[in-house]
Amino acid sequence: MKAAYINSYGSNVEIGERAVPDLPPGHVLIKMKAASVNPIDWKIAKGDLKALLKFPFPIMLGSDGAGIVEQLGDGVTDFNVGDEVFFRCHKMDMGTFAQYFAIPSELVALKPSNMSFEEAASIPLVGLTSLQALKEKGGMGSGSKILIHAGAGGVGTFAIQYAKTCGAYVATTASQKRFALLKELGADVIIDYRSQKIENELSGYDIVFDTVGEAVHDASYKTLKPGGVLVTVLGIPDNDTVSEYASGFVVKLVARLHNSKMQKQAKKHGAVYKHLLMYADGGQLSEIAALIEAGKIRAIIDSTFALDEVQAAFERSKTGRSQGKIIITID
Ligand SMILES: NC(=O)c1ccc[n+]([C@@H]2O[C@H](COP(=O)([O-])OP(=O)(O)OC[C@H]3O[C@@H](n4cnc5c(N)ncnc54)[C@H](OP(=O)(O)O)[C@@H]3O)[C@@H](O)[C@H]2O)c1
Incomplete structure (x- = not known):
């Protein structure tokens, strides 16, 4: 083959x-x-x-x-x-x-x-990532206020639609030329990340879904309510996940130092930091297939x-x- x-x-x-x-x-x-x-x-x-x-x-x-x-x-x-x-x-x-x-x-x-x-x-990969980040890690429910970074990306375009089908209120970041599509997908608020600051536009959010990286963390925490959750899919996975895949002492040490820095930054803002390394799951994919067949996600x-x-x-x-x-x- x-x-x-x-x-x-x-x-x-x-x-x-x-x-x-x-x-x-x-x-x-x-x-x-x-x-x-x-x-x-x-x-x-x-x-x-x-x-x-x-x-x-x-x-x-x-x-x-x-x-x-x-x-x-x-x-x-x-x-x-x-x-x-x-x-x-x-x-x-x-x-x-x-x-x-x-x-x-x-x-x-x-x-x-x-x-x-x-x-x-x-x-599959972006759908499962969105479900696991927003529901499992973030605890998203109906009425949750969610900020999804990079709404125009592979993950973002799915995550916006998924969050809307779950009854969430969705803000997202994108460049101007993506606004029409993201509005069509259901985004309630769209921030032009090239000219606007999210911390000036958003507050009281329950969950930030980061698909951009550490550069957006500080500003993202400022948009969260006390106890809100930032879920990232970038950077080094959490200590347990690293231990599951890597045996090297140095890799584990680097992960521990990185994760401790991430936790401290979250604590400073009264928020919670979580990392997701997504996993395959046929059952969750069937749930997603049902939403697609119901015409809720394209x-x-x-x-x-x-x-x-x-x-x-x-x-x-x-x-x-x-x-x-x-x-x-x-x-
Ligand atoms: N840990 C995990 O399990 C996991 C799972 C899935 C994905 N990921 C990671 O998540 C990241 C995103 O994945 P993806 O598939 O969505 O990537 P992608 O499709 O390549 O994302 C491209 C989009 O990102 C937007 N973008 C770039 N920089 C931005 C910024 N600073 N603010 C807002 N939007 C920005 C671009 O919009 P403009 O052109 O308008 O700027 C573009 O539409 C990747 O690094 C990927 O490896 C990790």
């Missing part, structure tokens, strides 16, 4: 022939139709995560996608051959930029029937590339200027 991978950190993506994956018990083999680019894909290829996540070479690339169940491993009863599905793979077992992918069935969900494979492929696609063009798709993502998701189509 054709697949995308790297043979060393920092090298260009190679497209070559690989064996179709084995099918262990409990797994399904998926004939891939589309996958999406997430910044983690090119960050891994650059070597940015090598202290935390230890992958053997060649590193297969691609973290989520959509396709058709081709074969069932022993013991799989929740899917049938021919089912149209979408999924986020386990973070240590990537490779969705390929013609076939094998995955534990509990990480898979039926594709929303009202979405194409390309649209469905845009959802896919926002920035651009589409062929499997041979993964490197070009990475270059587009690295600009940090994409609006919604970048898709890889797979024949």
Whole structure:
């Protein structure tokens, strides 16, 4: 089968022939139709995560996608051959930029029937990230006031729609040219991060969802009510997550120092700091599929590339200027 991978950190993506994956018990083999680019894909290829996540070479690339169940491993009863599905793979077992992918069935969900494979492929990683950040870490409920940074990004365009379906009041940051789209997605307040200061515009918020990084933390805390929560998906994961993946003393020490600094900054503002490293979950993805089928969430696609063009798709993502998701189509 054709697949995308790297043979060393920092090298260009190679497209070559690989064996179709084995099918262990409990797994399904998926004939891939589309996958999406997430910044983690090119960050891994650059070597940015090598202290935390230890992958053997060649590193297969691609973290989520959509396709058709081709074969069932022993013991799989929740899917049938021919089912149209979408999924986020386990973070240590990537490779969705390929013609076939094998995955534990509990990480898979039926594709929303009202979405194409390309649209469905845009959802899993950003959808699960939004649900886990806002609901699990942030405790979002109906009426919560939420600030979502980078509303025009892959995560942001999903998170705004998701928060609105949950009954939240949503503020977001974006550049002017994104305002029309974000209004359409349901944002109640849009702040132009290039000309306005969030701390002058917003106050009394329950949750800040940070997809930009440490540079926005201080101002973000000023928008929170006492006891409010800042959930970030950038920077170093929390100490428990680091210990789960990394064994090195130095890595753990750097994480502890970083997290202690983050906690102190939050405390100074009377707020709570949380980091999320998202995880794959087929059950949560089914919940998201139901919202999509109810017409409450739609896919926002920035651009589409062929499997041979993964490197070009990475270059587009690295600009940090994409609006919604970048898709890889797979024949
Ligand atoms: N830890 C986790 O589990 C996890 C999960 C998912 C994502 N992430 C991380 O979250 C980050 C965002 O992911 P993504 O997929 O949403 O990225 P993305 O799609 O590449 O985000 C691009 C968008 O960000 C906007 N943007 C850039 N700088 C901004 C700023 N200072 N303020 C407001 N908007 C800004 C851009 O809008 P303009 O062009 O208008 O500036 C653009 O639309 C990435 O670093 C990713 O690795 C982490």
